[in-house]
Amino acid sequence: MTTIAVNATAGIRVERWIQMYRRMLRIRRFEEQVNELYTRALMPGLAHLYVGEEAVAVGICEALRLDDYITSTHRGHGHCLAKGASPDRMFAELLGKEAGYCRGKGGSMHIADPATGNLGANAIVAGSVGIATGAAFSAKHSGNHRVTVCFFGEGALGQGVLYEVMNLAQLWKLPVIYVCENNLYTEYTHYSETTAGDIGARAAAFGLQAESVDGQDVRAVYVVAKRLVDRAREGDGPAFLLCNTYRYSGHHVGDINREYYRSKQEEQTWKNQRDPIQRLANFLIEQKVADSALLDSIDAEVRSEMEKAVEFAIAAPYPRVQEVEQNIYA
């Protein structure tokens, strides 16, 4: 398995880095609002925040077309936003409102959106790996050159179906990228306690193109994702990309006391030294393509967007009770 490092702008237009900055910031501010909704008891149930992992979703979705597919996870808000979902309908879904992407029937863990190629977030760990591989099977069958990205956490490495579908994808040369987000913790357990051997070697054993990347460096993620996506689109088969990242928050919004499985010092080190948004900001300023005033104005716009989206969701009506028996069958 090869590890990718990116030192320069790699020929990518400045506007693209600024767009990625904005997109990462949208995820961060979205999730901050989610936590706020939970804390204020305005959100039913729980949510799993993507804060800290923004560079993975943004760097990878930046390499996709609108009509490419993704599948997502219980920690899926970042994937949905990065693929183009609208925050107001996402918040509405989180609050169980009819204006939500799933008419309030799915909630935080099941946001799906055909318009942006989002086949759905999935609350079964590794639950979407078959669906993603099937979407790639369709693409190959119809010759439409769509690529599917299958996001999952390192916890999914424990599920056998992942290895079944990687075998199928390689046998059939399907255009699918398996993106493993290793945020170090499988719920409340360090991944080293659940994962034997080398992660990438598992995919490489099937013959998949297996790579790993610093998941806190959006530029590196984008460059490797673009290459793997282009390769899949051209018919060169599936790939496995291990993104090394970190979950700033708990397993879910209610996981506040975490000292029994990780230290505050560890959390602070990741936040202070490896934050993906701060790292891209530093790069943009060093390269003189942005100054702090520009970045501040982007942040102000994003905060305003999220506040309005939350207001929309809070004001939106719940579905009528009669909805309960609709959409069981198509």
Place this chain on the structure above:
Amino acid sequence: MPDAGAREITFAQAVREALAEEMRRDSRVCILGEDVAEAGTPFKVLSGLVEEFGTGRVVDTPISEAGFTGVAVGAAMTGLRPVVDIMFGDFITLTMDQMVNQAAKVHYMSGGTWKVPMVMRTTLGATRRSAAQHSQSLHAWFSHVPGLKVALPSTPYDAKGLLKTAIRDENPVVFFEDKMMYKLKGSVPEEEYTIPFGVADVKRVGRDITLVGTSSMVQVALGAANLLQEAGISAEVIDPRTTWPLDEQTLIESAKKTSRVIVMDEGYGRYGVAAEIAAVIAEGAFYDLDAPVKRMGAMHVPIPFSPPLEDVTVPTEKSVFEAARALCNRS
């Protein structure tokens, strides 16, 4: 019902014809499964299809039931109409997450935006001397789950018409074929037809007792009805054909007419399809019943290998006959 002058073909041929016709009609239909291509499955149900449609549409898979069923779910969501082949119904246990948590729920969870038009074909039935892991009838498991439809053909005619409907349905459909019935012959018309889901078929009209049978138990019920006729008892035989959607009205009306009912299903008797149908009838025809609704299903044991042991695990014409006679107070 088929025309009197229709040709006779086997159950396996009927299944194969349904697949071939739908694959000719709709290029989105494809087959995924173990040994479905050149081998045509161990039961030879699919023989000849790969020659006509190629390996791109009749796709041999590794022995990965969860994996290729999951692939079918995703393929169905994105424009194909896959038919997956699960060789033995016992192996559906390996596909449960894909069917129950994914296929059955995608449409609802997504607020109706995604749909999963796929079919899972699989088998049921004991008495093939295949022991506990190749003999079960587990259709109750899928019948229990909202979002799935379950079809159980009992004749070649029904197999062809119901399978064509299943393939055209916009939802995940599980299609159970009795593996002991593949060589059964029956009338099937040459011309195109489909059979709607949720419409029971009265296989035999009678007045003294209703025998409700599914899949393999329909033939058992018909055989028992012949024995009952000799004993002066007129039995009506009803085949629901789909456990979901379920034609409750036809079942209840027959029960009201005859006032006595036995429900036969080759799944385990406890917590099974027979129990559900019996409850539907008891609720809908209570004041017209002259006896409690009786359930007959597989014994609550793992299916044993040894023939004399296996043979007593499922209802037979004789055991149904005796139960019916007792229910009619004629024993």
